[in-house]
Amino acid sequence: IGINSDDVITGNIGSSKRMEFTAIGDGVNLTSRIESATKLYGCSIIISENTYAQCKDTIWVRELDYVCVKGKRQPVLLYEVLGLRSQPLSPAQHEQVALYEKGRIHYQQRKFDLAIDTFSSLLRATPEDPATRLYLNRCQQLQQHPPTSDWDGSWQLQEKWAWSPSHTWWGITVIGLWTMYKIYIKTVSLNDDIVTIWTIKPSRCITLER
Numbered sequence: 001i002g003i004n005s006d007d008v009i010t011g012n013i014g015s016s017k018r019m020e021f022t023a024i025g026d027g028v029n030l031t032s033r034i035e036s037a038t039k040l041y042g043c044s045i046i047i048s049e050n051t052y053a054q055c056k057d058t059i060w061v062r063e064l065d066y067v068c069v070k071g072k073r074q075p076v077l078l079y080e081v082l083g084l085r086s087q088p089l090s091p092a093q094h095e096q097v098a099l100y101e102k103g104r105i106h107y108q109q110r111k112f113d114l115a116i117d118t119f120s121s122l123l124r125a126t127p128e129d130p131a132t133r134l135y136l137n138r139c140q141q142l143q144q145h146p147p148t149s150d151w152d153g154s155w156q157l158q159e160k161w162a163w164s165p166s167h168t169w170w171g172i173t174v175i176g177l178w179t180m181y182k183i184y185i186k187t188v189s190l191n192d193d194i195v196t197i198w199t200i201k202p203s204r205c206i207t208l209e210r
Contacts, residue, residue: 008027030048034078037067046080048076061082062082062100064131103135115135
């Protein structure tokens with residue numbers, strides 16, 4: 001699940017013969033990129049810095065990465081949601097988050113030897129964590145091929161999974177307070193009038209929050 005908070009334009013777009021409900025804007029594109037990133041980092045829920053700013057007092061997070069997505073020049077911080085603050089993390093989880101952050105600090109300071117040692121140590125404790133392995137591989141790569149002098153610590157995300165309609169149906173997930181529903185929208189012509197059909201189902205798919 002990828003979650004971003006932003007202003008977007010939504011509505012029925014088309015003509016009297018054919019219309020489709022859609023959402024457009026930078027926030028939509030970023031949300032799609034974040035959702036795709038969950039597969040790269042092996043995380044269930046990733047949120048943007050905009051969303052984190054609105055709910056940081058209620059959730060536990062791990063500051064995941066500082067990335068540039070395709071189509072945007074300004075890097076954004078990504079956070080992995082670990083749980084609600086009403087449910088404390090275990091001492092082991094706190095230690096793992098702190099070690100990950102320590103590795104990221106070394107990484108951003110170009111201390112790739114120290115970052116490799118830190119992420120290697122963390123990977124021994126959490127061998128199933130793709131994000132730690134990703135950073136370890138990235139540091140080894142940058143150790144062999146150092147970044148330019150103007151590097152700001154960000155990484156370019158290359159992968160994007162397509163968010164596309166199935167036939168004439170669009171699926172958009174609306175987020176309430178930790179409750180997600182997918183709204184299926186279809187427009188049909190009835191006596192030259194456009195009729196919109198709404199079907200609401202529980203969902204754990206691509207997310208769009210406003």
